[in-house]
Amino acid sequence: MYILGVSCDYHDSSAALLLDGQLVAAASEERFSRRKHDSAIPSLAIAWCLKHAGIQARDLGYVVFYEKPLLKFDRILATSVDYYPRALPFFREALLSWFSEKLWIKSRLLKTLGVPSERILFCEHHMAHAASAFYCSGFPEAAILTVDGIGEWATATIGEGRGREIRLPLEIRWPHSLGMLYSVFTAFLGFEVNEGEYKVMGMAPYGAPRYMDKVWKLVRASQDGAIELDLDYFSYHVTPRRAFSAKFLGLFGEPRSPYAVDQDQHYADIAASLQKVSEEILLRMARAATSRNGSKRLVMAGGVALNCVANGRIQDEAGIDELFIQPAAGDGGASLGAALWAWHTVLGRPRGTPLRHVSWGRAVPTREIQTELEVTGASGVALKSQEELLDRATEDLLAGKVIGWSQGRFEWGPRALGNRSILADPRRGETRDLVNTKIKFRETFRPFAPSLTEDSAARYFDQPLECQPTAKFMLRTAAVRSDMRIRIPAVTHVDGSARPHLVERMANPLFYGLIRRFGDASGHPVLLNTSFNLRGEPIVASASDALSTFFRSGLDVLYLENYRIAKPVSG
Ligand SMILES: [Fe+2]
Secondary structure, three states: OEEEEEEOOOOOOEEEEEEOOEEEEEEEOHHHHOOOOOOOOOHHHHHHHHHHHOOOHHHEEEEEEOOOHHHHHHHHHHHHHHOOOOOHHHHHHHHHHHHHOHHHHHHHHHHHHOOOHHHEEEOOHHHHHHHHHHHHHOOOEEEEEEEOOOOOOEEEEEEEEEOOEEEEEEEEEOOOOHHHHHHHHHHHOOOOOOOOHHHHHHHHHHOOOOOHHHHHHHEEEOOOOOEEEOHHHEOOOOOOOOOEOHHHHHHHOOOOOOOOOOOOHHHHHHHHHHHHHHHHHHHHHHHHHHHHHOOOEEEEEOHHHHOHHHHHHHHHHOOOOEEEEOOOOOHHHHHHHHHHHHHHHHOOOOOOOOOOOOEOOOOOOHHHHHHHHHHHOOOEEEOOOHHHHHHHHHHHHHOOOOEEEEOOOOEOOOOOOOOEEEEEOOOOOHHHHHHHHHHOOOOOOOOOEEEEEHHHHHHHEOOOHHHOHHHHOOOOOEEEOOOOOOOOHHHOOOOOEEOOEEEOOOOOHHHHHHHHHHHHHHOOOEEEEEEOOOOOOOOOOOHHHHHHHHHHOOOOEEEEOOEEEEOOOOO
């Protein structure tokens, strides 16, 4: 039976297709529509999933939506009543979008897919997050922690999974939300909410957490994982226009300008303080989740589970043996959870194989590359074998070139894990600024991740990363060994940490081969890896995206499947 999971209408819409409980295709809509964080009904991603499986919509056993719209609407109504009349502007705007579109998701899905209405199911939002984490983990039992900004009412849940059963008995409810706390500071620091949270995390190591006591004024956290915000500091629950109140500004001063380019110590210190407090809260939640049912295993999902620094601390300090975080932990990954929930919980089918890799998107066919090369007039050389591809790419990397690398099916989740990546030699310190400014056109403080062969992790990190799924999916930070920091400066953050991506030979043989070959020649089986996109754009998906990004950036060479494409020599 085919089951299609769908998420949309908030941000990062996506589709995920299962066949008899096993994932066959999954993709974010933004990769096809080219609109970053596209929240529209994911008709392009759905059409591609169906085409990939060779089926029509009428062949779908179920279509499962990643939240319950009526429950969410109930929360909006109740909030408006609770905070009347302050919440009037919020309510007015919410009503418009809900009555014009969101409430009618069932009929919109029916219209898009043409399936009978009894085949459409709705899964509670945090259950979708929980299901995506637990069912993909492969763990027979585990504690479950989900944390995000907001779903219907819940903003965090704690529970457990056993076999195919999931229970989420504890929840924190709107407007109390750790995700919202982080997002409010994201807005205050001049970044876009639901996008700039990574930037806050990247900024934090440049600051000192000297405002932690001020951040603690905003939030009370107990040892059992519960949190309560002091709502006097916030206004996100009453107006869509501003997230923080005058009282908040009284504590932290004027917001950082969205156009600020230079690093300002005051704001970096605020970012560092927020990050530290968030880590403390998440650690308490993680400990509460595991101690509740005595499990040594924890699974996590929800947008906040993409906080790599906190994840590193949970992995190392929460007293657990195993941690699994669904690589598409945000709302874009909840479509997968919704589909898995239908298969295991509604239909009661047994567990399947765990999620071992993220290569679930569309691959670029050769004929598409040939057509694009003709259209653009770019000169591409078809390499004859994988050996030649690896040789040439290694040569380019050793010569200091920055390469675009588009191979196989694009990744599920926000991270580029060697299928749609920009790669460079990590031994050159200057590479970092070069890639940030000339290639990705973004802030110079943004860090890059090292992709390294799994078997060489112990050489670069003290933590036992080899067995950790969080390191395989680039979901945690870890301290680079002090003697190695000067060896791979382009991927070591200012505080000596890095966000490692351990590459398994089985999970991605071609990328593993490239890192291995680079290591044989350079002595370091490590590559600088960042997502193949320009600032503000989705990661490339098609041949046309890859070529267009290549020509609009300072990238030196593009490896698009077996084609090596260079830029014409000017002058
Ligand atoms: Fe969510």
